[in-house]
Amino acid sequence: MSRSRSAPVLFAALGDPTRLRLLRRLSVDGPLSITRLSEGTGLTRQAITKHLNTLGNVGLVRHARHGRERVWELDRRRLETAKRYLDQVSAQWDQAIGRLKAFVE
Amino acid sequence: MSTDRIEKRVVLRAPRSRVWRAISDAKEFGTWFRLTLDGAFAAGKTVRGRHDNFKVEMRIERIEPERYFSYRWHPYPKDPAKDYAEEPMTLVEFTLEDAEGGGTALTIVESGFDRIPLARRAEAFRMNTEGWAGQIKNLAGYVS
Numbered sequence: 001m002s003r004s005r006s007a008p009v010l011f012a013a014l015g016d017p018t019r020l021r022l023l024r025r026l027s028v029d030g031p032l033s034i035t036r037l038s039e040g041t042g043l044t045r046q047a048i049t050k051h052l053n054t055l056g057n058v059g060l061v062r063h064a065r066h067g068r069e070r071v072w073e074l075d076r077r078r079l080e081t082a083k084r085y086l087d088q089v090s091a092q093w094d095q096a097i098g099r100l101k102a103f104v105e
Numbered sequence: 106m107s108t109d110r111i112e113k114r115v116v117l118r119a120p121r122s123r124v125w126r127a128i129s130d131a132k133e134f135g136t137w138f139r140l141t142l143d144g145a146f147a148a149g150k151t152v153r154g155r156h157d158n159f160k161v162e163m164r165i166e167r168i169e170p171e172r173y174f175s176y177r178w179h180p181y182p183k184d185p186a187k188d189y190a191e192e193p194m195t196l197v198e199f200t201l202e203d204a205e206g207g208g209t210a211l212t213i214v215e216s217g218f219d220r221i222p223l224a225r226r227a228e229a230f231r232m233n234t235e236g237w238a239g240q241i242k243n244l245a246g247y248v249s
Contacts, residue, residue: 059223078223082108085226086218089181090111093213096138097115100211103137104119104127 013058018043019051023060023074031066031073110216116204117211124209125171128199146174164194174199180221193220 014020022037029036038048052072055061062075117124127133131142131152142154146165154161166175177194195217204210218226 081223081227082218086108086111089215089218090113092181093111093113093215097113097211097213099137099139100127101115101117103133104117104123 013054013060016051016054018048019055022048022051022072023055026061026072026074031064031071033069033071037072109219110214111218113213115211115213116208118208121171121201121203121209124201124211128174128201129168129170146176166196172201180215180218192222192225193217195221 014023018041021041025037026032034045034048034052037052038045041048052061052063056063056075059075059078061072063070063072065071127137129146131144131146134140134146135142135154138156140154140156140161142152142161142163144150144152146152146163146168148165148168150165152163152165154163162178164177166177168174175196175198177196179189179192180195195215198212198214198216200212200214202210202212
């Protein structure tokens with residue numbers, strides 16, 4: 001499955017109060033069903049599903065099966081990827097700085 | 106933790122003028138960075154170079170003698186078969202100060218990673234893993 005993960009698409013996905021509220025709930029309460037996520041929003045399950053799919057397309061949430069129930073949860077891989085990438089670039093700078101040190105001292 | 110920037114700080118036991126030359130002189134920069142560059146650094150200029158088998162392009166932003174040097178480039182990974190021209194660049198900034206007790210305090214900041222497509226960032230692990238697999242193969246060939 002190809003996903004749009006560029007920053008503008010990500011920001012567009014985040015630029016909606018309902019979607020931000022859904023993300024906040026998933027990060028506080030953990031995996032939740034559509035029924036639970038729809039409660040108190042005044043929106044239909046279909047409308048909530050549409051918002052969750054938008055978040056899913058940029059890799060922020062995913063749906064999973066917990067027992068017999070289908071739930072939505074935060075997809076932490078996105079953040080992990082970003083962190084692990086930075087660790088690698090960081091290690092490269094450390095090596096370059098080591099060579100610079102040997103060069104000027 | 107920020108996923109957008111890296112900051113490094115090091116104290117070098119060398120005068121500022123020496124450290125400045127190692128950073129602002131393209132030939133010296135290339136020596137320790139392991140790049141072969143095609144010209145001198147000047148603000149607004151694009152300097153091209155090679156590192157192993159991939160191409161590097163540095164867009165020089167600002168030069169303040171013995172104090173500050175910055176440029177933009179496409180960060181790691183650099184796959185020779187791919188064109189990065191359309192992708193956002195990161196900003197690299199070198200700041201020099203006198204260190205307490207002598208020597209030069211150098212700060213390096215690279216920022217703008219959050220604008221790099223996540224797929225590209227994920228690729229770094231694959232390339233790194235392949236790199237290691239290659240190293241282990243070389244080693245295996247060497248010892249057997």
